[in-house]
């Protein structure tokens with residue numbers, strides 16, 4: 602079953618085309634990662650999904666409900682963790698969750714929900730006193746209320762320490778295990794790589810790639826990364842690497858040359874470097890990370 606369906610979706614703000622003819626389907630049970638640099642259009646997409654912003658062209662539906670005409674029906678089935686959630690003045694963490702329980706008209710114990718996100722002992726404190734990471738946990742707790750069929754998480758790991766991020770991954774797994782679909786927008790590529798089945802890369806409002814992480818790897822030719830440490834990293838060494846058949850990109854990083862290439866190229870690289878007169882001190886291969894692929898797909902932009 603298709604959960605999110607965007608067809609030819611565009612949004613123009615004056616002279617900015619925030620979304621440009623985006624076609625995207627997210628299927629039930631998927632954890633879908635939505636990646637893009639600042640200003641790519643991720644929040645605009647989410648605002649249209651929630652019925653807060655009208656598209657300039659095209660349509661979007663969630664569980665078959667049109668996001669514009671039937672926003673209430675959409676929001677009933679969606680739990681949202683908005684970007685940069687700011688708690689209400691004067692309300693405790695528990696009261697925030699109680700508010701979410703009342704709004705969703707469900708019967709849940711707020712302390713159980715807060716325990717899931719590690720805030721049980723802080724339930725009575727004013728949420729405005731919470732740290733950034735605690736606010737993010739509270740926002741997640743509120744999104745989880747009512748067992749939503751779709752979780753929309755906008756930059757969910759902002760402010761979380763590594764333990765918090767790991768706990769969030771566990772919670773997301775529990776949610777998909779009970780059948781929820783997750784739409785996860787993030788700059789943090791390792792988080793996306795760790796939890797997402799499929800990713801979409803958005804750049805300047807255009808969806809430039811949609812695939813599984815292994816599919817993206819294949820699309821860039823096997824997605825192997827060579828890390829070569831020559832005796833001296835100079836233009837000659839970089840040029841020699843770039844000339845190797847099958848090498849797609851080569852950049853200098855921390856005294857080494859990192860090159861993405863096809864699987865075949867790595868066999869020849871050492872021989873070709875030797876032939877080109879480049880002395881190699883160290884040489885290893887790695888699987889291309891999502892970040893390497895992102896750089897390759899967007900031609901250099903960082904997520």
Ligand SMILES: Nc1ncnc2c1ncn2[C@@H]1O[C@H](COP(=O)(O)OP(=O)(O)OP(=O)(O)O)[C@@H](O)[C@H]1O
Pocket residue numbers: 614615617618619637638639640641642643644645646
């Ligand atoms: N209300 C608005 N009025 C005018 N321009 C807007 C508005 N909202 C967004 N934009 C513009 O649309 C483009 C996409 O913005 P959007 O917030 O969707 O990007 P994003 O991918 O969520 O970025 P970030 O990662 O920085 O949050 C940007 O150029 C932004 O300036």
